[in-house]
Amino acid sequence: MKKYINLVTAVILLGVAFVLAPKSPPEPWVNITQKVMPATVAIHVMVASGTYLGSGVYISKNGYILTAAHLFKGDESIKRIFVENSDGELVTGTLLRSDPKNDIALVKTSFFDKVPYVNVADPRKIKVGQEVIAIGCPHKLLFSVSKGIISALNRDFDWGSYNMLQSDVL
Numbered sequence: 033m034k035k036y037i038n039l040v041t042a043v044i045l046l047g048v049a050f051v052l053a054p055k056s057p058p059e060p061w062v063n064i065t066q067k068v069m070p071a072t073v074a075i076h077v078m079v080a081s082g083t084y085l086g087s088g089v090y091i092s093k094n095g096y097i098l099t100a101a102h103l104f105k106g107d108e109s110i111k112r113i114f115v116e117n118s119d120g121e122l123v124t125g126t127l128l129r130s131d132p133k134n135d136i137a138l139v140k141t142s143f144f145d146k147v148p149y150v151n152v153a154d155p156r157k158i159k160v161g162q163e164v165i166a167i168g169c170p171h172k173l174l175f176s177v178s179k180g181i182i183s184a185l186n187r188d189f190d191w192g193s194y195n196m197l198q199s200d201v202l
Contacts, residue, residue, distance in 0.1 A: 061165055065177050070148040074116040074169045075099055075125065075139065079109065087168025088115070088139060090149040095141040098152065101130045104137060115141050118175055135196075155197070158182055164199055 068089070075097070077084040088099035097115065104110065104127060113125040123143040130137040141147075162182045170176060184198040 061177075061179055064165060065167060068150055068167050069175065069177075070118050071150045072118050072167050072175060073097055074174050075103060076114040076116065077103055077105075077110060078112040078114070079105070080111065085169055085172050087170070089167075090147045091152055092149050093147060095143055095147060096128075097125065097139040097141065099137050099139055101132045101135045101137040104130055113139065115139065115143070116174075117143070117147075158185065158197065160185060166199070 071090045073088045073090065075086045075088050077086070084103055084105065086099055086103035088097040090096070091098045110127065113127060115123050115125040117123070121143075123141045125139045125141045128138045128140050160182050164180060164182055166178045166180070168176065170178075180200040182197060182199050187196040187198045
């Protein structure tokens with residue numbers, strides 16, 4: 033009984049300490065996430081063998097989305113593309129361009145009357161050691177945020193040289 037009372041007392045004290053603790057201003061990553069998350073989308077690509085899930089981001093108020101070319105696999109016919117906005121709304125999308133060598137693709141939606149969008153960074157200004165965040169849908173985890181650093185620039189891989197950025201962000 034005494035252990036139970038001590039536990040209750042500790043919980044009450046922690047609760048009071050939490051309520052009395054002054055609120056600190058949000059970290060810069062919180063502010064950035066709050067601005068970018070609404071422009072982030074999940075892209076569902078339906079093919080004959082199933083559905084692939086990837087991430088993208090609106091880059092214009094006209095409904096253009098920047099995403100990864102590997103999402104479209106290239107070897108299967110796309111039946112449909114659905115774009116899921118961060119508020120859960122689903123709209124159809126169309127693959128306009130895909131550049132597998134640079135692993136970049138452009139998708140268009142007709143949903144553009146109220147989309148928030150982000151400006152694309154100038155890759156020439158990115159530096160090794162720079163902190164970055166990734167907002168998207170890795171491993172089918174919708175709308176996740178991870179923080180890391182740029183590990184290297186202009187990475188070459190066994191399958192070719194593609195000017196890739198390496199980061200430790202998941």
